[in-house]
Amino acid sequence: MTSPTILLRPLSSYTFTTKSAQPEEDPSVSARLQRLQNQYEDFGMRRTVESVLLVHEHGHPHVLMIQIASAFFKLPGDYLRPGEDELSGLSSRLDSRLQPTPEEPQSYGPSGEGRDQPDDQWEIGDCLATWWRPGFETYMYPYVPAHITKPKECKKLFLVQMPPGKVLAVPKNMKLLAVPLFELYDNSNRYGPQLSAIPHLLSRYNFIYSDV
Amino acid sequence: MTSPTILLRPLSSYTFTTKSAQPEEDPSVSARLQRLQNQYEDFGMRRTVESVLLVHEHGHPHVLMIQIASAFFKLPGDYLRPGEDELSGLSSRLDSRLQPTPEEPQSYGPSGEGRDQPDDQWEIGDCLATWWRPGFETYMYPYVPAHITKPKECKKLFLVQMPPGKVLAVPKNMKLLAVPLFELYDNSNRYGPQLSAIPHLLSRYNFIYSDV
Ligand SMILES: [Zn+2]
Numbered sequence: 171m172t173s174p175t176i177l178l179r180p181l182s183s184y185t186f187t188t189k190s191a192q193p194e195e196d197p198s199v200s201a202r203l204q205r206l207q208n209q210y211e212d213f214g215m216r217r218t219v220e221s222v223l224l225v226h227e228h229g230h231p232h233v234l235m236i237q238i239a240s241a242f243f244k245l246p247g248d249y250l251r252p253g254e255d256e257l258s259g260l261s262s263r264l265d266s267r268l269q270p271t272p273e274e275p276q277s278y279g280p281s282g283e284g285r286d287q288p289d290d291q292w293e294i295g296d297c298l299a300t301w302w303r304p305g306f307e308t309y310m311y312p313y314v315p316a317h318i319t320k321p322k323e324c325k326k327l328f329l330v331q332m333p334p335g336k337v338l339a340v341p342k343n344m345k346l347l348a349v350p351l352f353e354l355y356d357n358s359n360r361y362g363p364q365l366s367a368i369p370h371l372l373s374r375y376n377f378i379y380s381d382v
Numbered sequence: 383m384t385s386p387t388i389l390l391r392p393l394s395s396y397t398f399t400t401k402s403a404q405p406e407e408d409p410s411v412s413a414r415l416q417r418l419q420n421q422y423e424d425f426g427m428r429r430t431v432e433s434v435l436l437v438h439e440h441g442h443p444h445v446l447m448i449q450i451a452s453a454f455f456k457l458p459g460d461y462l463r464p465g466e467d468e469l470s471g472l473s474s475r476l477d478s479r480l481q482p483t484p485e486e487p488q489s490y491g492p493s494g495e496g497r498d499q500p501d502d503q504w505e506i507g508d509c510l511a512t513w514w515r516p517g518f519e520t521y522m523y524p525y526v527p528a529h530i531t532k533p534k535e536c537k538k539l540f541l542v543q544m545p546p547g548k549v550l551a552v553p554k555n556m557k558l559l560a561v562p563l564f565e566l567y568d569n570s571n572r573y574g575p576q577l578s579a580i581p582h583l584l585s586r587y588n589f590i591y592s593d594v
């Protein structure tokens with residue numbers, strides 16, 4: 171009944187490298203919705219998992235976000251295969267997006283420090299939010315809207331932490347940005363309704379700021 | 383790591399009666415901020431606790447809110463005395479606001495069903511959110527704003543449930559309304575930033591709709 175505690179590490183605790191570009195799966199919003207509809211017909215509701223990766227900088231919590239083409243922001247994560255487990259699925263999506271890769275040795279970092287880091291170092295914690303997509307449209311809601319019995323997508327956000335010293339390899343067509351909570355708050359114009367709500371979702375936690 | 387579950391009871395499971403008016407402590411916003419400042423000088427940061435009381439109607443979660451003077455909405459709760467415990471303090475604020483009282487026998491309900499209900503039937507659950515007031519002003523944030531070391535108020539919202547059949551006695555100058563999540567969502571114009579964020583805070587829960 172007391173507030174749960176989260177240990178935040180400084181951004182400088184992590185090393186950021188690059189790896190090959192990972193093109194977007196769908197070239198447009200309409201292509202994305204068309205794929206959703208095709209997959210819904212074959213497999214039913216899409217299940218998506220995303221991660222809220224937290225660090226701190228000068229005493230403020232920051233969320234790590236991917237920026238694509240200097241334009242839109244998203245959380246690391248993706249949709250699951252039919253029947254795939256949420257947690258192991260999120261871990262493998264984070265690996266493919268951000269883990270260094272042997273095919274690109276420089277992705278291990280200047281002194282190769284990422285070489286000995288196992289996959290699967292993502293410490294997946296609480297589910298922070300669930301978003302529901304009632305139709306084959308862009309709108310999602312943080313509840314199942316009235317009289318909707320067959321939502322088309324369910325997206326869950328999980329709190330994810332990383333051990334100190336982890337190397338993150340960012341695809342060349344993306345940036346990984348640390349965005350402070352005060353930048354996200356009340357800023358759905360820039361970040362959209364899902365990302366701008368993250369400060370609300372985190373407000374019940376008690377943060378501890380680690381030096382390393 | 384799975385989503386926590388909440389059992390929602392129907393609004394009709396509860397009985398609503400009335401009791402004497404409870405005038406607002408402060409006649410204006412400026413009087414309220416002045417009282418906050420006076421108390422801050424004597425006792426330090428104010429601690430406020432409020433409750434998110436949930437019911438369901440026709441399959442949707444609803445939040446019980448107090449409406450004063452057909453104008454503004456608030457959650458049941460109030461500020462604590464210096465040193466007072468959060469949970470027992472919230473329970474006693476809920477009793478004084480909504481518990482039937484022997485001085486007004488009709489507040490026990492048409493057949494007196496509230497007479498045998500003990501005080502303290504509030505089942506206080508998770509902390510859902512924390513809001514911080516950095517100055518003696520109306521603005522609050524769901525985090526401690528940058529470079530604020532002495533916040534003036536800390537407000538916590540707790541999930542609260544009630545046993546079936548409970549009688550709630552509402553002061554005559556107030557209404558107790560069941561507001562559905564879809565009415566609150568994205569509606570800070572009407573409900574303000576704190577109440578309109580409640581759907582976000584609840585989205586991680588899995589709701590079960592009880593018949594009684
Ligand atoms: Zn920063």
Ligand SMILES: [Zn+2]
Pocket residue numbers: 228230528529
């Ligand atoms: Zn700063």
Ligand SMILES: [Zn+2]
Pocket residue numbers: 439444560562
């Ligand atoms: Zn209703």
Ligand SMILES: [Zn+2]
Pocket residue numbers: 316317440442
């Ligand atoms: Zn309905």
